Each structure stands twice: as C-alpha cells, then as structure tokens.
Amino acid sequence: MKIQSFDNIYNIHKKSRVKRWFLFIFLTAVVVLFLPWTQNIKVMGTVTSLYQEQRPQQLNSPIPGKIIKWYVKNGDYVKKGDTILQLSEVKDDYFDPLxxxxxxxxxxxxxxxxxxxxxxxxxxxxxxxxxxxxxxxxxxxxxxxxxxxxxxxxxxxxxxxxxxxxxxxxxxxxxxxxxxxxxxxxxxxxxxxxxxxxxxxxxxxxxxxxxxxxxxxxxxxxxxxxxxxxxxxxxxxxxxxxxxxxxxxxxxxxxxxxxxxxxxxxxxxxxxxLYFIIASQDGQIVQLNKAGIGEILKETESIGTIVPKTTDYAVEIYIKPVDLPLIKEGQRVMCVFDGFPAIVFSGWPDSSYGIFAGKVIAVESNISANGLFKALVIEDKTEKKWPPKIKMGTGVQGIAILNDVPVWYELWRNINGFPPDYYEVKTEKTGSNEKQK
Incomplete structure (x- = not known):
C-alpha cells in the first residue's frame, strides 16, 4: 500500500540540485577571488579652507571701550569695510573731545x-x-x-x-x-x-x-x-x-x-x-557673544566670528602613525561629506555613489595633539566637482586610495595581519602640465 505522506516527506528518489549550486557558488567565489580590489585607508577629517585668510576669523576689539551702537546681528552678511559696531572711550586719558x-x-x-x-x-x-x-x-x-x-x-x-x-x-x-x-x-x-x-x-x-x-x-x-x-x-x-x-x-x-x-x-x-569695528572681508557674521548697549569690551576681546563668503575648500584628514608611510603628496583620496547621501563600495571606489575625489597636497611632519598626523586634501579638478553646499567644519570620511590587488591577496593580507602595500605616486610631466598616478 503506497503511503502518500511518506512520499511527501522523504524525497530520496527525487533529483537534487545541491551539487549544482555548490559548484556555481564555488566557481563564483573563485572568480571573485581574482577580481581587482583597491586597497585603501579610511580616515576621518573636517572641511576647512586652503588659505588662512579664508577661514573663519574672530572679530576682536582693538581697544578697550563701551558699546554704544550695533550695526549687525547674528547671521547678517557684510561686505569688506562695513561697520559692525561703534565703541566709545572708557579711559580718562582720551575723554577730551578736542x-x-x-x-x-x-x-x-x-x-x-x-x-x-x-x-x-x-x-x-x-x-x-x-x-x-x-x-x-x-x-x-x-x-x-x-x-x-x-x-x-x-x-x-x-x-x-x-x-x-x-x-x-x-x-x-x-x-x-x-x-x-x-x-x-x-x-x-x-x-x-x-x-x-x-x-x-x-x-x-x-x-x-x-x-x-x-x-x-x-x-x-x-x-x-x-x-x-x-x-x-x-x-x-x-x-x-x-x-x-x-x-x-x-x-x-x-x-x-x-x-x-x-x-x-x-x-x-x-x-x-578704531572706535568703529569694521568687517575685514566679505562674509557672514556669526557667534556674536556681546549683547545690548553699554557693555564694556576689553582690549583684544572677542566679539564674534566672520565666516568668509568666498572659500577655496579643502579637507583636513587625520592619519594614524602606523598608516603615515602609506600617504604621499599627490595621492588620491575619496571623500564622503556628512549630510550628502553616498553608497560606498570600499574595494571599488570608482563604483561608489556620492563620493568626491581629492588629492593630498601636504602631510604635516609633526604629530597633532590628538596623536594623529594631519594631511591637507584639495579638490581634484579633473573629476566631479565637490558639492557647493558644503560648509566649514563639515565632517568628512576619507578613503585614501592605494594599490589595486586581487581579492585573494587582500584576504590573505588581512588574515596574516600584514599592512597594505606601499603606494608610490608617479608624476609624469608633459610641458607645464603634471599628471599624477
């Protein structure tokens, strides 16, 4: 007597596809092992300016005085030479109007x-x-x-x-x-x-x-x-x-x-x-820390900050001492800016979305207070432009691009705890142009 439940539970007489799937997955894994993998170093940083005069500047009182009039408020945009506030004397040596x-x-x-x-x-x-x-x-x-x-x-x-x-x-x-x-x-x-x-x-x-x-x-x-x-x-x-x-x-x-x-x-x-404190450059007034009329300012006391309107942005990245030998001037760095959506494939940066290319122009020889070495990255003009909406101080995740190696080599390196390969930046000069690899 043929039992229907026995046939449904035990599939011993049916053909299995496990071997086919196993072979397919195995061959796929072998193929993947030989795919190119881009070695990289992940670093963190912030958006800054390439030039000192384009960074946020403090507004300081050059003389001690009493505030008698404000001409701006927080968030106002000013032009170079615009008056920010007016002071009056507090020292009796200068009281005489004549x-x-x-x-x-x-x-x-x-x-x-x-x-x-x-x-x-x-x-x-x-x-x-x-x-x-x-x-x-x-x-x-x-x-x-x-x-x-x-x-x-x-x-x-x-x-x-x-x-x-x-x-x-x-x-x-x-x-x-x-x-x-x-x-x-x-x-x-x-x-x-x-x-x-x-x-x-x-x-x-x-x-x-x-x-x-x-x-x-x-x-x-x-x-x-x-x-x-x-x-x-x-x-x-x-x-x-x-x-x-x-x-x-x-x-x-x-x-x-x-x-x-x-x-x-x-x-x-x-x-x-000096009774009139004026803007040193075009920008936005922020972080005003004095309020009202009649407050006394000390000499060189900070009043607020002016953020320049025109900025050549750069990125400050911080590198671990162990990774410092791998970073060279001219090296390619992919940047992911906070607030901008990105899909990142670590080993295939060119296939990622929402990342922007830059190149290292300077690596400081002195260690910073946080125990890391600082490097300065600027926009790579030959690739996609950086987003215009980035602001000073925005967080950045950097991916320093190293050598292209097979996936199996990268796995073997990580299993053995070896560091990434040293990356040499080659420069070819043609006339006045320089191409970096």
Missing part, C-alpha cells in the same frame, strides 16, 4: 620754540663772524704797530750807532786836547770847549740808548697786548660758541619733543578710527 586739536597746538608751540632757537643760532653765528673779524682786525693793527716799532727801533739803533761813533771821536779829541792842555799848547778855554763837546756826545749816546730801550719795551708791550687780545677774543668766541651749541641742543630737544607729539597726534587720530 584731544587731537590740543595736541596739535602743542606741536605748533614746540615748533615755535624750535624756530626761536634756530633764529638765535643764526644770530650767534653772526656774532661769531663779527668777533672773528674784530679779532683779526685788532691783531692786524697790533701787527702793524709792531712793524712800525721795529722800523722805529731800527732808526734809533742807527742813531745810537752814530752817537757811539761820535762819542768815540769826541773822546779821542778830548784826550788829545787834555794832553795838549797839560803841555800848555792850548788854552783853558779851548780845553773846556772840547770837554763840553765830549759831554754832549755822551749825553747824546745815552739819549739814543734810552730811545732804543723804550722802543724795545714798546715792542714787548705790544706783543703782550697781542696775546691779551687773542686770549680775550678766544674767551668771547668760546662763550658765544657755547651759547650756539646750547641753542642747537635746544633745537634738537625741540625736534624730539615735536616728533613725540606728532606721534601722539597720529596715534590719537588712528585710535579715533
């Missing part, structure tokens, strides 16, 4: 003092020239007097010589006359006449000697007077020169005071321009 004008008046007063001393220096120069001229004139007069006295002395010395000759002759005549008188050859009257002549010759010679001595004394006195004139005028010139140097010192001091006051004027004018 501070610049009064300081400028001090500058003008100092310039007047300088001009006065410059005029005094000019007058002193004229005095020096007059004293020098008077000194030369006086010395020339004394020199002429000395020359005249020397000529006079020469004449008197000639007279003295003549008187001496005359005296010698009179002495000889007197001696002969006396001898003749003693012998009785001449009378007493004749002898007395000769004696008188002899006495006159002596007196004449004595007078000539006195004249010569007097003239020589006058020459000496004139020389002494000449030295006295030199000393007197030297003292006057030194005194006047000292006054001149004193005035020049006052001029230099005035110049220093003028420069200091002009520096203060410039600083006061520049400080007045």
């Amino acid at each position: 501070l610049v004008q009064r300081t400028q008046q001090q500058v003008e007063a100092k310039k007047g003092v300088r001009d006065y001393y410059e005029a005094k220096v000019g007058t002193t120069n004229s005095q020096l020239q007059a004293l020098a001229t008077a000194k030369d004139l006086k010395l020339n007069q004394l020199q002429i007097k000395i020359s005249q006295l020397k000529n006079k002395l020469a004449g008197e010395e000639a007279e003295l010589a003549a008187a001496a000759n005359e005296l010698k002759l009179s002495e000889d005549q007197f001696a002969r006359q006396k001898k003749m008188y003693d012998e009785g050859l001449v009378s007493l009257t004749q002898f007395q006449q000769r004696s008188i002549s002899y006495q006159n010759a002596i007196a004449k010679k004595t007078a000539s000697e006195n004249k010569v001595a007097q003239t020589r004394q006058e020459i000496v006195n004139t020389g002494i007077e000449q030295n006295s004139v030199i000393q007197d005028y030297t003292e006057k010139l030194s005194k006047t020169e000292g006054e001149r140097f004193q005035s020049m010192g006052q001029i230099e001091g005035s110049e220093g005071d003028i420069a200091k006051l002009e520096n203060q004027v410039a600083n006061y004018k520049f400080r007045q321009g």
Whole structure:
C-alpha cells in the first residue's frame, strides 16, 4: 500500500540540485577571488579652507571701550569695510573731545620754540663772524704797530750807532786836547770847549740808548697786548660758541619733543578710527557673544566670528602613525561629506555613489595633539566637482586610495595581519602640465 505522506516527506528518489549550486557558488567565489580590489585607508577629517585668510576669523576689539551702537546681528552678511559696531572711550586719558586739536597746538608751540632757537643760532653765528673779524682786525693793527716799532727801533739803533761813533771821536779829541792842555799848547778855554763837546756826545749816546730801550719795551708791550687780545677774543668766541651749541641742543630737544607729539597726534587720530569695528572681508557674521548697549569690551576681546563668503575648500584628514608611510603628496583620496547621501563600495571606489575625489597636497611632519598626523586634501579638478553646499567644519570620511590587488591577496593580507602595500605616486610631466598616478 503506497503511503502518500511518506512520499511527501522523504524525497530520496527525487533529483537534487545541491551539487549544482555548490559548484556555481564555488566557481563564483573563485572568480571573485581574482577580481581587482583597491586597497585603501579610511580616515576621518573636517572641511576647512586652503588659505588662512579664508577661514573663519574672530572679530576682536582693538581697544578697550563701551558699546554704544550695533550695526549687525547674528547671521547678517557684510561686505569688506562695513561697520559692525561703534565703541566709545572708557579711559580718562582720551575723554577730551578736542584731544587731537590740543595736541596739535602743542606741536605748533614746540615748533615755535624750535624756530626761536634756530633764529638765535643764526644770530650767534653772526656774532661769531663779527668777533672773528674784530679779532683779526685788532691783531692786524697790533701787527702793524709792531712793524712800525721795529722800523722805529731800527732808526734809533742807527742813531745810537752814530752817537757811539761820535762819542768815540769826541773822546779821542778830548784826550788829545787834555794832553795838549797839560803841555800848555792850548788854552783853558779851548780845553773846556772840547770837554763840553765830549759831554754832549755822551749825553747824546745815552739819549739814543734810552730811545732804543723804550722802543724795545714798546715792542714787548705790544706783543703782550697781542696775546691779551687773542686770549680775550678766544674767551668771547668760546662763550658765544657755547651759547650756539646750547641753542642747537635746544633745537634738537625741540625736534624730539615735536616728533613725540606728532606721534601722539597720529596715534590719537588712528585710535579715533578704531572706535568703529569694521568687517575685514566679505562674509557672514556669526557667534556674536556681546549683547545690548553699554557693555564694556576689553582690549583684544572677542566679539564674534566672520565666516568668509568666498572659500577655496579643502579637507583636513587625520592619519594614524602606523598608516603615515602609506600617504604621499599627490595621492588620491575619496571623500564622503556628512549630510550628502553616498553608497560606498570600499574595494571599488570608482563604483561608489556620492563620493568626491581629492588629492593630498601636504602631510604635516609633526604629530597633532590628538596623536594623529594631519594631511591637507584639495579638490581634484579633473573629476566631479565637490558639492557647493558644503560648509566649514563639515565632517568628512576619507578613503585614501592605494594599490589595486586581487581579492585573494587582500584576504590573505588581512588574515596574516600584514599592512597594505606601499603606494608610490608617479608624476609624469608633459610641458607645464603634471599628471599624477
């Protein structure tokens, strides 16, 4: 008797397809093992800017002050040079509304003092020239007097010589006359006449000697007077020169005071321009941390942040030290931005959806505070453009592309715990263009 339930439960007489499916799966697995697999390193990062000036900038108060007016609010877009807020002074040194004008008046007063001393220096120069001229004139007069006295002395010395000759002759005549008188050859009257002549010759010679001595004394006195004139005028010139140097010192001091006051004027004018905090570039005002009117700001205190409107985006990725040797400049990195849908096939990045290509332009040699090394990735212009809606600070998952290897090799590598193969970036230059592989 044939039991229907037995036939339904036991299919021993039916043909099985297990072997067929096993062979199909086995062959498929073998084929898959020989498919290409792209080795990669997964890293995390954030969106930043390629240039420092395009990154979010803090708005700081350059001077301490009190807020008296706001011109913007959170989220406003501003252009370069737009006023953000207005401050007023809180230091009593700058309360005077006419501070610049009064300081400028001090500058003008100092310039007047300088001009006065410059005029005094000019007058002193004229005095020096007059004293020098008077000194030369006086010395020339004394020199002429000395020359005249020397000529006079020469004449008197000639007279003295003549008187001496005359005296010698009179002495000889007197001696002969006396001898003749003693012998009785001449009378007493004749002898007395000769004696008188002899006495006159002596007196004449004595007078000539006195004249010569007097003239020589006058020459000496004139020389002494000449030295006295030199000393007197030297003292006057030194005194006047000292006054001149004193005035020049006052001029230099005035110049220093003028420069200091002009520096203060410039600083006061520049400080007045700091009462208005303006936008340094086009962008959006965010994170304003001061509210209301009358709040006091300290010097360099942060007011908020301005996010630049135009940005050349880049991605900062952080690499583990063990993976650092595998990352090179020019290496290809696939980026998955937070908020943008993506379907990622790890081993086949070219087949993934929603990922964007970039290339490494710099790898920092110094480790960061988080224990990782930072690298900078920019957009690859030869492939799909990065989404325009990304923002600064957006999270990014990066896939650093390495070598293409078979699937069986990648499985064998992971089973043995070996690192990925070292990836060399080859650069071919054709003219001015560079193609990176």
